[in-house]
Amino acid sequence: MASSNKTSKTGGGLGGKMKNITDTNLLLTITIVVFFAMYIGAMVFQGKGFLKPQTFFNILNAQAALIITACGMSLVMITGSIDISVGGVVALVSMCCAVYLDFHNGNVFMAVLISLLIGLAFGVVQGFLVAYLDIQPFIVSLAGMFFARGMTTIVNTNPFNVQNEAFVALKETRVIVPGFGSVNKLGKYVNAYVEIGVIIAILVVILLFFVLRWTKLGRGFYAVGGNSQSALMLGINVKKTKFLAHLICGLLAGVGGFVYFMHVGSGSASHASGMEMNAIASSIIGGTMLTGGVGNIIGTFFGVLSLSTIQNIVSSAGLDDAWWTGITIAAMLCLFLVIQSVVMARKKRALSTKAE
Template identity: 55%
Template sequence: MAIRKLKNLFSKETGTKPKEPISSTALLLTITISAFTTMYIFAMIVWGGGFLNPQQFLDIFNNNSYLIVISCGLTVVMIAAGIDISVGGVVALITMTCVIFLEDYSGSIFGSIILALGIGLLMGLIQGFLVAYLKIQPFIVTLAGMFFAKGLTTIVSSTPRTVTNETFLAFKQFRVVIPGIGSYGKTGNFIPARIEPGVIIAFIIVLAVWVVLKWTRFGRNLYAVGGSDQSALMLGINVKRTRFLSYVICGLFAGIGGYVYLLHTGAGNSGNAYQAEIQAIASSIIGGTLLTGGVGSVIGTLFGVMSLKTFSNIVIASGLREPYWQSITTGLMLCFFILLQSVIIAYRKKKGIG
């Protein structure tokens, strides 16, 4: 279906316009998913080994569930033509505060969850208010937000801390076994594939955001505001509130992402989630969300995270083990997707398809 649509899109016949032009969102999503699939199958054929192991595939989620969560938040903000670069800092702040809360104040698990969500929500509320109602450029507001969160993290504690709370550790070590999938160990015993609780949280969020973006009035408003706030205003959409809520959601997801990060590592460190905001933005872009707003999908973002991480696995598998190759290849990948998107969008604009 998608392929036929693609053919329609690129057909050279003049005069016959494609009957139902595929939307930019769907087209970019198709490209992302096919790129990821091609990349993974290619890796499975060339390097086999680890790429054939289901556990390694699931480890992409295990290690990056927090990234999926914050990328979802960024996608929401970016669809509404905003940007939030404070998320990485907020994640670091939350891990640190929660560790201190659990350790030094012998807080409860429930309390620490509330604390994490509260910090995220508060950051989102403040930043959203400044951007939407005071009309300050989102980049400046969230840049200050990032500085604030990172600085505050070192004020809370300048040395890395780990959680020793037993209930928390039990929660952290909890694994969900996926029946029927697994690999055989060296001694021939079957090791079932396992995922961390954070992955389930991440998938619930992806699903929730997908539903909201697709079927609720608020979700459609986000696309309208991102596409053109002037037209959205004329349609009677409350542009300010929509934009404000997009930041609140992003802040809340940063809160959830922070807690998921803590569940994965169990440590608070001011270096936590370093450059997570860049990775989240990159994932959203690879997933087909345009920074100009109005175009994007959260499923694409999920595939964006997966593509980004699979690509770095491939780089490692191909023998370029020095850490700097990772960044260089991530840059190249980003370059490829950005160019691809811009060419497609320019082509469609020329043909007059929206």
């Protein structure tokens, strides 16, 4: 029901705005259409699992952390920068929380605080280096990623499951989604559920959407990413804006780390490997331009969903090899990068012909 509703809405918008559609909207529309086409295609051709609402909510459950980190990534990418340390930060956060909860008998609130502080620390240091010292963001965050990964091993080498009771109770908490459910094998009606992480993720998405659309800071992100020179002339503090983008991204990586930790309930150095890659891919698929100035949090949300839907399709199609996921994600990323590049080239040409 919900899905068909949304498609018709975007379809209507597409017809009306086709003539002077902006980059952001065009890329966003492509993403949403691709997602629904893929999901409905999976429902029709693979049936069974995809018809159950719980499958959709399971995707959300598994990807809540990715949604949060990808939102931070989009924010940084909108300002024309990049942060590839998020995966490492997530791993470091979950390892630190696991060690704190189990070996030091800590409480959950302090664990949340620890994860926020770790994320904030990464955000502040990287933001300072990128914004105020003008160092290439990729190099800074590459070093950040390796530092986080290395530190994870230094904190604790062996992976282990957390036994802390308060935490396990939190991990097992399930929020019932009213109106959705399915009949299980025994003929009993089972309500669909989501984990707490999903609610946090959706709150983050909504919050960032409002910040980006209606606050001065949010518009500043777009202005800095679009053209930092003009942003400077408009009186925007470019350095501070870039710094804040990195800071928020780091903080969200910390939040994402805790959500990830809540989902898996263990600490391991190999956690969240390749998550930075998935976050960048989701942002790009969601229509965030690498060159900055173009992007949308809603698109990123759908980017994550598209990415994990295609992973689910690949694995349920019998290609249940970890290798295939990598290849499909890369192929999808490649496709969307090329689309972006073509869109930009056409826009440039259109502008130049207009000027003539």
